[in-house]
Amino acid sequence: MMTKNISITYHLSLIFIISITxxxxxxxxxxxxxxxxxxxxxxxxxxxxxTLPETEQSSVELKLPTWRTGRYDILxxxxxxxxxSAQDSKGNSLSWVKLDKDTWQITNIKNKKMTVSYxxxxxxxxxxxxxxxxxxxxxDNSTVVMYSDETRVLQHTIxxxxxxxxxxxxxxxxGVHTNQFIAKNYDVLVDSPIETGINxxxxxxxDGRVYELVIWGEGNYDVEKMVSDLKVMVQQSxxxxxxxxxxxxxxMVHATSGARGATEHLxxxxxxxxxxKFSDRKDYLGFILTAAxxxxxxxxxxxxxxxxxxxxxYQSENYSNLIWLAEGSTSYxxxxxxxxxxxxxxxxxxxxxxxxxxxxxxxxGKDNQTIAQASFDTWQSQGGDYGNNHSVNIYSEGFxxxxxxxxxxxxxxxxKRSYRDVHNELYQQFSVPKSYxxxxxxxxxxxxxxxxxxxxxxxxxxxxxxxDFNKLLAKAGLVLSYGKGNDKNSSEQEKAKLLPWTGIKxxxxxxxxxxxxxxxxxxxxxxxxxxxxxxxxVDGLRLVSKDLQSRLKDFKVEQExxxxxxxxxxxxxKSITLGAIAKEKLRIIPLAKASRKQKAFFKAWTGLxxxxx
Numbered sequence: 001m002m003t004k005n006i007s008i009t010y011h012l013s014l015i016f017i018i019s020i021t022x023x024x025x026x027x028x029x030x031x032x033x034x035x036x037x038x039x040x041x042x043x044x045x046x047x048x049x050x051t052l053p054e055t056e057q058s059s060v061e062l063k064l065p066t067w068r069t070g071r072y073d074i075l076x077x078x079x080x081x082x083x084x085s086a087q088d089s090k091g092n093s094l095s096w097v098k099l100d101k102d103t104w105q106i107t108n109i110k111n112k113k114m115t116v117s118y119x120x121x122x123x124x125x126x127x128x129x130x131x132x133x134x135x136x137x138x139x140d141n142s143t144v145v146m147y148s149d150e151t152r153v154l155q156h157t158i159x160x161x162x163x164x165x166x167x168x169x170x171x172x173x174x175g176v177h178t179n180q181f182i183a184k185n186y187d188v189l190v191d192s193p194i195e196t197g198i199n200x201x202x203x204x205x206x207d208g209r210v211y212e213l214v215i216w217g218e219g220n221y222d223v224e225k226m227v228s229d230l231k232v233m234v235q236q237s238x239x240x241x242x243x244x245x246x247x248x249x250x251x252m253v254h255a256t257s258g259a260r261g262a263t264e265h266l267x268x269x270x271x272x273x274x275x276x277k278f279s280d281r282k283d284y285l286g287f288i289l290t291a292a293x294x295x296x297x298x299x300x301x302x303x304x305x306x307x308x309x310x311x312x313x314y315q316s317e318n319y320s321n322l323i324w325l326a327e328g329s330t331s332y333x334x335x336x337x338x339x340x341x342x343x344x345x346x347x348x349x350x351x352x353x354x355x356x357x358x359x360x361x362x363x364x365g366k367d368n369q370t371i372a373q374a375s376f377d378t379w380q381s382q383g384g385d386y387g388n389n390h391s392v393n394i395y396s397e398g399f400x401x402x403x404x405x406x407x408x409x410x411x412x413x414x415x416k417r418s419y420r421d422v423h424n425e426l427y428q429q430f431s432v433p434k435s436y437x438x439x440x441x442x443x444x445x446x447x448x449x450x451x452x453x454x455x456x457x458x459x460x461x462x463x464x465x466x467x468d469f470n471k472l473l474a475k476a477g478l479v480l481s482y483g484k485g486n487d488k489n490s491s492e493q494e495k496a497k498l499l500p501w502t503g504i505k506x507x508x509x510x511x512x513x514x515x516x517x518x519x520x521x522x523x524x525x526x527x528x529x530x531x532x533x534x535x536x537x538v539d540g541l542r543l544v545s546k547d548l549q550s551r552l553k554d555f556k557v558e559q560e561x562x563x564x565x566x567x568x569x570x571x572x573x574k575s576i577t578l579g580a581i582a583k584e585k586l587r588i589i590p591l592a593k594a595s596r597k598q599k600a601f602f603k604a605w606t607g608l609x610x611x612x613x
């Protein structure tokens with residue numbers, strides 16, 4: 001009897017072991033293996049081979065995304081794909097056809113393991129999509145690796161074939177060797193770029209988390225200072241969110257020429273700056289603010305996203321009227337990290353805030369488009385003259401709405417709660433795979449303040465902003481100023497020294513000054529001057545300077561002046577009645593007799609002590 005029981009137990013154990021082995025074997029076979037061979041780096045090219053597991057289907061459609069995360073814009077990513085082919089495990093060619101610009105269909109694949117291969121041309125550095133040269137490769141994997149609906153959920157193993165002198169860094173989990181990375185699925189893969197090449201590398205730990213800084217390119221940066229300040233900055237997230245969504249985070253920096261900008265990713269960011277834009281204080285602030293912006297995105301966008309963006313649809317636009325909250329609120333919260341870490345002074349913060357106010361005041365598009373509309377239309381947004389006059393920007397206008405919300409919450413709760421609490425609640429309640437809509441945000445606002453925000457939301461999100469900035473700033477003991485005026489008259493522009501103003505922006509052309517922008521409603525707009533006009537003379541005298549403003553100093557405000565210009569190569573004249581603009585730069589200054597209540601408001605808002613005069 002005992003022998004029989006032992007035999008039964010043995011056979012059951014054997015069956016269990018065989019079953020477990022089969023499961024592990026099946027899991028291993030279900031992996032997607034990706035090999036990226038940087039074989040012609042000097043010509044910006046790589047060869048990609050993707051091995052897919054066996055399938056019961058008779059065909060599969062492999063796709064390359066039409067856009068990349070972090071940029072709400074349809075891109076022509078598949079234009080760099082050539083020499084596509086497909087083979088089974090025995091090396092036999094498989095039939096395939098290209099269905100559209102981004103989709104390749106492979107047939108007769110049932111019960112076959114197959115490998116597809118293709119060439120990728122990578123020379124789009126400034127787009128932060130893919131770039132390869134003889135010193136490095138930056139790969140946003142959505143622009144390099146194809147997927148199918150079936151393989152999207154599978155683990156991906158990435159092997160890089162690169163020169164031995166190159167170092168490979170990514171937010172992806174590390175594999176068994178230095179040039180191998182593991183992604184839980186395709187969504188993780190495409191939100192975790194790879195930087196490989198000749199680079200500088202630093203690592204540091206804060207609160208039990210590992211941070212890495214990798215810099216490609218030479219420049220006037222100070223690595224030691226960057227590490228020191230990043231150490232401080234990353235600790236300030238505790239003032240907004242409770243908890244971290246990562247154990248390791250990577251700051252990738254490109255110090256280069258021409259390319260500029262940054263993109264957030266799952267647990268990393270790529271920041272591009274001019275190689276000589278690090279040492280000057282103003283330039284360095286630009287870097288550290290950008291780093292803070294992208295770090296905020298690690299929660300806002302990467303952990304909680306509005307409906308319409310969950311899950312990502314990589315082949316089409318992802319619509320939402322809340323993208324302003326994802327981007328504009330991030331622009332607002334970035335300074336919170338720096339102020340609370342004392343990496344930026346109150347004066348520096350207020351200077352940047354004044355610049356935002358000035359830009360808002362000269363944005364006629366704020367009367368044509370709401371922030372909700374701008375969010376939905378961000379996939380077709382336009383910049384330039386038309387964009388300024390007829391649209392708003394989800395970053396800058398979203399900043400303003402976020403600021404208004406913050407002050408409203410601080411006021412209603414008597415400084416006990418803030419907009420930061422709203423974002424923590426979004427993180428706690430709506431992390432992916434959940435998503436939030438407008439009603440969810442309004443409900444959180446009610447939770448935080450015990451007040452109803454439906455009317456506020458309709459007025460400021462679905463309506464056009466009409467901000468009394470001095471009334472707003474007065475809550476924190478501040479006032480707008482032009483020049484070095486005192487707080488008694490600084491808010492009155494007419495008391496500042498004025499300069500003649502047309503509302504025109506120009507650039508030098510071969511025969512004069514070419515109009516690049518005309519502010520809607522400005523004197524030049526009223527006079528009928530338009531984009532691409534070439535101004536050759538003012539008041540009958542030829543323009544000899546590339547600076548129109550220096551010529552306008554010869555005239556007075558409200559004086560009528562004749563402009564001679566070419567339009568469609570024909571000489572015409574337009575008369576402009578000059579308007580006025582303050583000579584001095586707009587500033588925000590503290591009130592000399594700010595109350596204790598105002599100072600407390602400033603402290604609750606920024607985390608900084610109220611500034612002295």
